[in-house]
Amino acid sequence: MAEPxxxxxxxxxxxxxxxxxxxxxxxxxxxxxxxxxxxxVAGMTEILDYGAxxxxxxxxxxxxxxxxxxxxxxxxxxxxxxxxxxxxxFVACIDVLEHIEPELIDxxxxxxxxxxxxxxxxxxxxxxxxxxxxxxxxxxxxxxxxSWWLPKFTERFxxxxxxxxxxxxxxxxxxxxx
Numbered sequence: 267m268a269e270p271x272x273x274x275x276x277x278x279x280x281x282x283x284x285x286x287x288x289x290x291x292x293x294x295x296x297x298x299x300x301x302x303x304x305x306x307v308a309g310m311t312e313i314l315d316y317g318a319x320x321x322x323x324x325x326x327x328x329x330x331x332x333x334x335x336x337x338x339x340x341x342x343x344x345x346x347x348x349x350x351x352x353x354x355x356f357v358a359c360i361d362v363l364e365h366i367e368p369e370l371i372d373x374x375x376x377x378x379x380x381x382x383x384x385x386x387x388x389x390x391x392x393x394x395x396x397x398x399x400x401x402x403x404x405x406x407x408x409x410x411x412x413s414w415w416l417p418k419f420t421e422r423f424x425x426x427x428x429x430x431x432x433x434x435x436x437x438x439x440x441x442x443x444x
Contacts, residue, residue, distance in 0.1 A: 313338065364391050366407065392411055425437060
């Protein structure tokens with residue numbers, strides 16, 4: 267049986283092109299302190315950066331956290347990180363989900379559930395992006411309020427923390443007991 271699609275080939279190409287822009291995918295840097303703090307509280311030294319972009323989150327975390335981290339990347343727009351990731355005890359998905367093709371969001375959230383062995387930190391921007399795709403669409407393909415997103419998370423995860431922001435929110439989640 268084939269794995270459910272997480273991204274279309276056309277959209278993968280568009281994302282690859284956008285990732286050539288040095289200012290695309292910088293949100294992970296502002297969330298690195300939060301991710302680092304949750305990792306430390308949870309006692310984690312290994313992370314899967316799901317939707318890693320250029321890998322900036324891992325670099326920032328390694329600079330902030332004194333102990334050696336094991337960092338895994340999943341980014342379908344980067345050939346070197348495009349293979350489906352293995353489950354990891356700690357998963358960060360920073361400003362990624364709003365970029366997912368709407369018809370594939372449930373597949374991506376199911377995959378996040380698959381790879382989150384213990385704890386996840388996910389951020390979602392709920393408004394429009396400053397960037398535009400090559401086809402003219404806003405780079406945030408899903409612009410929905412937290413009330414739309416939260417049921418999608420709670421059907422897959424135990425919600426530990428919800429924090430609303432001006433244009434989005436972040437959550438800490440745990441894997442649901444089997």
